[in-house]
């Protein structure tokens with residue numbers, strides 16, 4: 001039997017957790033130690049089971065301990081766990097590059113591997129910058145990004161990030177960014193209604209891009225849903241309007257599909273829902289089905305060709321990581337894609353079912369908005385939704401809601417006072433019902449107390 005007490009002690013003494021106020025963690029939190037999992041369920045060292053309602057941070061697609069992925073990783077382990085891709089290639093990485101080029105939105109033929117969402121974005125920024133230098137457009141050195149954007153935690157990704165609570169601390173380290181307002185319909189600054197507005201927010205965004213076009217290397221955007229901002233769902237047509245402007249103005253469109261990729265929004269990639277073809281595409285999270293850290297930055301042939309020349313030309317992309325193209329991760333990704341592709345047809349209907357189940361939660365007194373695109377859901381609670389009055393931050397309402405859910409055997413996560421649900425795509429109807437029921441009960445328990 002695993003000794004939970006020893007593990008918790010070791011954790012509290014030595015493990016510095018991400019995005020965590022460690023004094024609260026050490027002094028107040030009940031530490032749950034996950035030991036195993038199967039399907040959509042996690043099991044802790046005390047044998048308690050929890051429904052993984054956020055796919056282990058939005059990355060797990062098919063559940064835990066999926067035989068086909070386990071077998072693929074084991075088979076790769078029996079061959080080799082890692083070899084460098086500097087000066088060599090390896091079997092699964094070469095295969096995966098070809099596979100991604102096949103399934104990506106048209107035109108994205110070149111695949112640069114890295115390890116996480118942040119590094120996929122970091123590579124995208126440097127690629128876009130160097131592309132412009134090497135095509136004679138040296139004035140294009142800046143990036144545009146959305147308000148409340150989240151693209152990861154490396155310094156480049158933080159620079160384009162727009163969430164003050166996370167990124168404000170690092171202001172002196174961040175490079176200057178052209179900021180486009182968040183298309184957040186709940187807080188529409190014009191007081192417009194999504195059903196009848198004419199995408200005035202997109203008009204404003206385009207005007208900003210036009211104003212700065214000559215200095216812009218790229219626009220970085222989370223297509224359709226700004227996840228970490230609290231699952232802000234963009235109004236329909238917004239993305240394609242921005243994409244059109246980028247094409248017209250010579251600004252590279254960098255689609256960060258780290259969160260939205262691999263079926264999360266109901267289609268393989270979110271961009272295709274608005275027929276958008278990005279110049280650069282960033283992928284991570286679901287790439288390996290949630291098994292191993294692997295990321296990819298895809299680029300067009302046109303961008304790739306700007307990096308070609310003799311070794312002495314200085315045009316190569318001098319960027320990479322020790323584990324770039326790691327064979328275990330690539331083997332997991334290939335097996336995950338084998339499972340995902342046949343699921344795509346039924347995905348929109350299953351996501352709709354999720355939406356139907358969520359609908360009654362809108363009647364809870366303190367639910368201000370339920371935002372959903374595919375399987376990505378944010379339920380925002382407020383003290384008074386009518387007057388848009390938020391709860392005082394020190395009440396930690398979102399945090400208390402997820403603790404209630406956890407005590408009922410369901411893991412969800414807060415983003416401020418937004419309860420985030422984003423389950424594995426393989427979730428069954430019964431599990432979906434449980435996830436929604438417990439979320440509703442937990443919101444009611446905290447907000448109606």
Ligand SMILES: Cc1ncc(COP(=O)(O)O)c(C=O)c1O
Pocket residue numbers: 116117118119121150151152153222227228256257258259260284285
């Ligand atoms: C849109 C987006 N980009 C990038 C990242 C960063 O990914 P990672 O945590 O793997 O670095 C995230 C993580 O949530 C994300 O949602």
